[in-house]
Amino acid sequence: MIEIIGVSKSYNRGAVKAVDNVNLTIRDGEIFGFLGPNGAGKTTLIKMITGILNADEGTIKINGKDIRKNPIDAKMQFGFVPDDPNIFARLTGLEYLNFMADMYMVPPENRLDLIQTLLKRFEMGAAAGDLIQSYSHGMKQKIVVIGALLHNPPVWILDEPMTGLDPRSSFDLKEMMREHADAGKTVFFSTHVLDVAEKVCDRLAIINKGRVILFGSMQEIREHLRENQSLENLFLELTENE
């Protein structure tokens, strides 16, 4: 579970409010989508949840662990897939995964099996021995996803995870997100692709200019839609009028 209580963040000494008093609770066993146009504050909020940015105000708890007061325990709760998978280009895929396994203290008994299974599932077995530098964008994304899943985290946080993935991998990832949620775990992901949000999410929030402007289950959001209006139209309407 992720609890976001009254979280705000501003830049340039308060001149630009990137995230403005956001309150959200993401429950166990659900896939929660976070939608918004470019620059709406999605990545800023995700970075605050993961401890990369400090919130100016408010509290963020992951499975009850406060990211500010108890950062290491909170960080052990989640696996994170950043929006830019260009990381550690000069390590091999395998070295990267082993590094992540060390960081998350994945026990040696099942580490090898886990790595092999995940590499196979993402069809990365043949590339794992090569430098990440040699990977395509999609392959980089896959290796980062595997790295985030190694410690079987109760919470999975993904920032724009579908970008750059081919249709097959995108499908697999969505399947994995579903499996994860069905196993009682939490999946929180941001996207600006409405189609993905509509098909995958149990609940979603739309954010614009730092504020959550719509929040609810797909059912509740559909009730918002007028006859024949698509989510796309609603999204455009909401973010335009703001």
Added chain:
Amino acid sequence: MSRFLSLLKTLLINSFGISAIRAKARKNKLEYLKVLGLGAAIAAGVSPTLWLYSKILIDGYDLLAPLEQQGAILLLGIVMVSTMIFFFGIFYVINLFYFARDAQNLLALPLSGWQVLGARFSVVIAYEYLTELPFLLPPLLIFGIKSGASLTYWLYALIGFLLIPLLPLSLATIPTVVIMRFANLGRRKDLFKILGGLMVIALAIGYQFLFQKSGINATDPAFLQNLLTDQYGLVNLISRVFPSTKYLGMALISADKVAGLINLLIFAALSLLAVALAWLVGDKLYFKGLVGSSETAARRKMLTSSDYKRLGKGSPALLSYCMKEIRLLFRVPSYFMNCVLTNLLVPVILIIPFLLQSHNETEAMPWEDLIAQPEGQTILMVVIVGAVIFLAGSNAITATSLSREGKEFFISKYIPLSYQQQLLAKLLSGYIFGTIGAVLLLIGAIVLMPLDITLIGMILAVSLVAIGPITEAGLLIDIFRPKLDWDNEQKAVKQNLNVVFSILFSILLGGAVLYIVVRFIHSPTLAATFMLCCFGLAAVIMYYLLMTRGIEQYRKLEG
């Protein structure tokens, strides 16, 4: 504007971060003051050294004036600067022309080889002017003022100042471009780039020693007599390292004569010719060395069970983090060149001249008498420990350890490894390389002179403790002003002022402790004990600061 000039302007603005400063200043006017303050701090830091340098030059002038050889101080400055530009130039050329991530981006533009190489060359020249300033301005000013020089001298001095970097930088460019053309073959391109860079440096060192050694026999009385009585004796000797510099020296010394003008013209012609040659070679070979140099070999071979087994059982997180640091230091060519290689190369450069010196069996090395006495042993200890401290301060490993992460810094913020452990891992990587540098220096000393085991033990112990506060200070500096916003890796290590601050700290701390030892302590044992206490105390203080203020600041940093 011509495409060449437009490219040059853009590269200059980008390299010196002018737009970034302007953008910050637009938000906050104090930003300009910050830049000025930084400049003032650096000036204040180097001023004692500059003062000492000027003092030596003034004394040198007064000493040489009766022999009418005072012009030698000019030559000394010019040759020193040319040699430095040559060596720094190799690093700049390799880093900026080939290793920089943005080097490739220009390939897609409709520009020819000489335009891109020429623009980058000019950017390096701009950097070299900054290098030149503190070394050349004092001799030019001192000679000019003391000799009551005419306007022509000052004009020639200005022209000379502008021309000086051209020739050594061209000499650094030509072999680099040629070698990199052939290094850009095969599959292991990063490795070849590093090997290519090493080869250029080896060639450069070889060239220097060849020239230094040629035809000098310090024991030949005729040579010595000629050196002292001939008005240009010293000028001729010093300029052997860079023969072309003699013309500039002559031009400045006899600025008011026709000979002065002719010499200046010769110097200018040689410099411009060298540039033309470098750009011509660049036009033919630069792009060939660059196209595809970022390709990475990939086997795409299924891993076997033995590959997986090599992973082992994993390591403690701190060690794994430290290994990641070390792997990247070796694998990113600009990190390897600037951080690892300097550490290995400096001891070698310091030792080679002594090894190469024609050594007569019956003739003792100059220090053999010295180290027979306790005072001499203390001095030797001070020299080696001083070199170790300077090396640890300048290897840039801890002073750029956050900066090197750049945009990847966010990873350090979200992984579940405490900030304390992360800092310890970074410290450990810096300490390991500092120790390697110290051991290499010590091995060099053991090869060159007969040292007894107690002295070796004492030097090693003091060195290992002295590396502590230097690496800790480097890390602390980088935590407080990390340079995370860069577009190519070499900016993190090469154009990072934190390295300068780290060097200044090592000079100040090392200088203060070693000065006290040289001035007041004669017994080697006492000197070692004193140094151990001083550096040990500094290490404890810096560690405390790192674990309190450092961690607090690290927590505040955002990825």
